[in-house]
Amino acid sequence: MILWGLIVGGLLGLFAADFEQYGMILGAIVGVGAGWGLRAAVRAEVRAMLADRGVEAAPVPAEPAERGGVRIVNETAAPRPAVEAPVAVEPERPPQPTVVRLPERTAPPAAPAEPAEPGIVERGFAAAREWLLGGNTIVRAGLVVLFIGLAFLARWAAGAGLLPIEVRLALVAAAGIALLAVGFNRRIARPGFALALQGGGVAILYLTIFAAAALYPILPLPGAFVLMVLVCAAAVALALLQDAQGLAAAAFAGGYAVPLLLGGDGGPVAVMFGYHLLLNFGVLALAWKKAWRSINLIGFAATFGVAVLWGATSYQPQDYAVAQSFLIVSVLIYLAIAILYARNSESRVGRFVDSSLLFGTALAGFGLEAGLVAAFDYGAAFAALGFAALYLVLAVAVRRRGDDGYRLLAETMLAVGVGFVTLAIPLALGARWTGSAWALEGAGAFWVGMRQARWMPRAFGLLLQGVAALMFLALLDSGPQALPIVNPVFLTGLLAALPVLLTAWWLRAAPLPHSGSLPARAYAGVEAMVGKPVFLAGFLLWSLALIAEICRTVPSPGDGAVPVFAAATQQLLTMVALVASAGxxxxxxxxxxxxxxxWPGRVTLVVLAGTWVGQAALNHHILYHPGWIAWIVAIGLHLHLLHANDHDAEGAGRRLLQRLGHVGGVWLAVALLADALWLGIDRAALWDSSWAGVVFLVAAVAVLALLVLWAGGAARRPAGERRWPLDRHLAGYHAQAALPVATLVYGGSLAAALLAEGDAAPLPYVPLLNPVELTLALALAVLVLWRRSLIAVAPPYAGFGWVAGRGAWMALAGLGFVDVNMLWLRFAHHYLGVAWDADALLGSAVVEAGLTILWTLLSLGLMLFAHRRAHRGVWIAGAALLVVVILKLFFVDLSNASGGARIVTFIVVGALMLVVGYFAPLPPRGDAPKDEETKEVAA
Incomplete structure (x- = not known):
């Protein structure tokens, strides 16, 4: 195969590159790879068939051998040989070999491990080395050179007009006959050399006869056919006489390659197909006597390959009768060859089955037939039924007329026949009902395979159900469906999902019984892993069928279609349906x-969250009527599943998933509460006020406050007094779920303090009693309470020790400082008429003076507090703020403030500094324990 791959590839590359050398080199490389791949595939198929029947090579008895002065006596096999060295060695005597005796085994040896299959790179190097370093390397190279030389000679003579075409063809034929004669004469003395010459001679004769009949009007068609029959018969006779499969392969490969090598169009279609049929009959005649699988595969690949290429590029409707006749005869020939191969290849465990021919003929033949009858109504369906009838009749005939060794062949034909019956369903009924029929048929095939302990029907059943699922997916966008429930889309989805779920139930007991063959064991390993994915696929198909029914459209009075439910209602119904299905x-x-x-019941939170996002995108709120009913039902089912799942959450992965369900539910609660508040904002038309700006912050503050009261209170009680879900998820709610909410509260507070104008319309602005400042005060209070509740937990939650550190209270202090400063800015905006703009606010002398006095008051408060609690750190922080105030006085207020504002600012600040110096001097170091100081500051 490698030789002919090199020849055909080199010549094709030569012709394709317009006789440039690089084309021949590249074509030869590709041809060698193709030939090696074909040979490797054939050998792998043979090994697979041997392994299917449990045929193993007989053990080769080990012979005693001497290597390097050590004589090995293999008495019996044992894992570790004992080495006995000679007692003494006399110098005068030659060195004696060391005797290695293998001890007797006391138990039968274990079955030898199957040798590892060499990789593709190793096989490639081995094949190349075998071809290059074989016994007839020079002969092979010489044949390649000779073949190319003859082709060049023919082309050059034609171009120069030196010799008549008859003379040129006669010279080429004489060269082929000479090769045949020399090769046959040397068949005994040099078998390899002789077979190579004979193969080249046969190929040259094929080339000559075909050219004389199809390309040049020299030989009449009847005469050419007779000569081809004679050459084919002579090649088969020579191969049989010398029992030379290689010669037969070379002869047939050369014959099939002739049209390609000549580079022409093959002449009339009848000539081309007649030529291939003659070669196919030769293959059939050879298959009658010999089980030479390589010959069968060469003929099959060449015949159907040429047919496919011709059908795709040159077919015309007027060629239908010739093409149809050729296809029918070719299919019958290669099915007969497959049966003859089984008859001639009997082994200890049964007759071999050439699956490549059985399945390949079915696939290639039906594909070509479907193309031929595409113009007829239901042509492809009748073609499938015809192939089904052919294979089923052959299966019955083989089973009845053959012995038990033909059982595998009959079952394979039966499987192909059933497959064509299955294929006829969509071709006749259309895709709308095909998925349903295939899914049911697949479940039936799987059940039969399970009852009969046969893996092939089970594999076929899974494959059929997979195809049915894909067909259902293709139906999802099939247009309006007038009838509810009883429409092709929903019924197909239902009948595709239920068999898959039933199959998943059968697979729960995997591995299922099987025959014990190598393919059966390999499939059992796969089957043991697909039970859970099959169930998930079935549940997904069921869910898609429900969604398709909910989103169903009906024909409108015009040309379009209208949905049965609005988009928001579709989302809500889908949410309830999916959560209920999971329950x-x-x-x-x-x-x-x-x-x-x-498993589906453990991820219902994803459905709830996705539905909320979809509703928000449609500007649809959860409290809309009657959508709130769907939310109550879905959330209730979700909580029920969460409670049930907590009782069987075994394993780290499942416990993590449960914790995510609880924690994620808290985050979803923030979004749902904010959605409800947004509805109130919408109804009151307050989107242009500060009420709308703090809605999400209010929702986060409320949920965080609930967590502090609920989970923080439970944390102070003994573990035995806690109820679900805090009995097992206290840290999840109190710390892990609350941390992102607290982060939202902190970030939202900071953003609201800096950006919110404080517009309380339709109410007037009242300091501290407006939506922004009330929310900011509540947010800061809740953050402080949450921190204190976490500090009170002993031992602290893993990863939350930082809460009691200095950084946490400094962050809270910074937020409070920002809140107080922005309170003064909003006061100045509403009561002093300063525009709500950064430049206007910072450029106002009154605002700057107020900030200076405010900072002084804050520093005074900090220092007084620190003095009373003897906390030097807080006192130093207040003093630092006072330093900032002094710097601001001299570098900002002194230059920007007006006379009155400047005087008031300096007087007030100076007086306050005197008060600080009198009432709050620096406290002594270490007057209070450090941990007590931390708690007091936190308070």
Whole structure:
């Protein structure tokens, strides 16, 4: 195969590159790779068939051998040989070999491990080395050079007009006959050399006859056919006489390659197909006597390859009769060859089955037939039924007339026949009902394979159900469906999902019984892993069927279609349907101890969150009527599943998933509460006021406050007094769920303090009693309470020790400082008429003076507090703020403030500094314990 791959590839590359050398080199490289791949595939197929039947090579008895002065006596096999050295060695005597005796084994040896299959790189190097360093390397190279030289000679003579075409063809034929004669004469003395010459001679004769009949009007068609029959018969006779499969392969490969090598169009279609049929009959005649699989595959690949290429590029409707006749005869020939191969290849465990020919003929033949009958109504369906009838009739005939060794062949034909019956369904009924039929048929095939302990029907059943699922997916965008429930889309999805779920139930007991062959064991390993994915696929198909029904459209009076439900209603119904389906699956899974059935119920939070996002995108709120009913039902089912899942959450992964469900529910609660508040803002038309700006912050503050009261209170009680879900998820709610909410509260407070104008319309602005400042005060208070509740937990939650550190209270202090400063700016905006603009606010002398006095008061308060609690750190912070005030006085207020503002500012600040110096001097170091100081500051 490698030789002919090199020849054909080199010549094709030469012709394609217009006789440039690089084309021949590249073509030869590609041809060698193709030939090696074909040979490797054939050998792998043979090994697979041997392995299927448990045929193993007989053990080769080990012979005693001497290597390097050590004589090995293999008495019996044992894992570790004992080495006995000679007692003494006399110098005068030659060195004696060391005797290695293998001890007797006391138990039968274990079955030898199957040798590892060499990799593709190793096989490639081995094939190249075998071809290059074989016994007839020079002969092979010489044949390649000779073949190319003859082709060049023919082309050059034609171009120069030196010799008539008849003379040129006669010279080429004489060269082929000479090769045949020399090769046959040397068949005994040099078998390899002789077979190579004979193969080249046969190929040259094929080339000559075909050219004389199809390309040049020299030989009449009947005469050419007779000569081709004679050459084919002579090649088969020579191969049989010398029992030379290689000669037969070379002869047939050369014959099939002739049209390609000549580079022409093959002449009339009848001539081309007649030529291939003659070669195919030669293959059939050879298959009658010999089980030479390589010959069968060469003929099959060449015949159907040429047919496909011709059908794709040159087919015309007037060629239908010739093409149809050729296709029918070719299919019958290669099916007969497959049966003859089984007859001639009997082994200890049965007859071999050439699956490549059985399945390849079915696929290639039906594909070509479908193309031929595409113009006829239901042509492809009748073609599928015709192939089904052919394979089923052959299966029955082989089973009845053959012995038990033909059982595998009959079953394979039966499987192909059933496959064509299956294929006829969509071709006749259309895709709308095909998925349903295939899914049911796949479940039936799987059940039969399970009952009969046969892996092939089970694999076929899974494959068929997978195809049915894909067909259902293709139906999802099939247009309006007038009838509810009983429409092709929903029924197809239902009938595709239920068999898959049933198959998943059968697979729960995997591995299922099988024959014990190598393919059966390999498939059992796959089957043991697909049970859970099959269930998930079935649940997904069920969910898609529900979604398709909910989103169904009906024909409108015009040309379009209208949905049965509005988009927001579709989302809500989908949410309830999916959560309810997950609940039903979880109930069945727990009743039947089917663990995978509980999996969808563990991720219902994803459905709820996705629905909220979809509703928000449609500007649809959760309190809209009657959508709030759907939310209550879905959330209730979700909480029920969360409670049930907590009781069987075994394993780290499942516990993590449960914790995410609880924690994520808290975050979703923030979004749902904010959505409800947004509805109030919308109804009151307050989107242009500060009420709308603090809605999300209010929701986060409320949820964080609830967590502090609920989880923080539970943290102070003994573990035995806590109820679900805090009995097992206290840290999840109190710390892990609350941390992102607290982060939102902190970030939202900072943003609201800096950006919110404080517009309380329709109410007037009142300091501290407006939506912004009330919310900011509540947010800061809740953050402080949450921190204190975390500090009170002993031992602290893992990873939350930083809460009691200095950084946390400094962050809270910084937020409070920003809140107080922005309170003064909002006061100045509303009561002093300063524009709500950074430049206007910072450029106002009154605002600057007020900030200076405010900072002084803050520093005074900090220092007084620190003096009373003897906390030097807080006193130093207040003093630092006072330094900033002094710097601001001299570098900002002194130059920008007006006379009155400057006087008031300096007097007030100076007086306050005197008060600080009198009432709050620096406290002594170490008057209070450090941990007590921290707690007091936190308070």
């Amino acid at each position: 039903a699956a979880a109930l069945v899974g727990r009743r039947l101890r089917w663990d995978v059935a509980t």
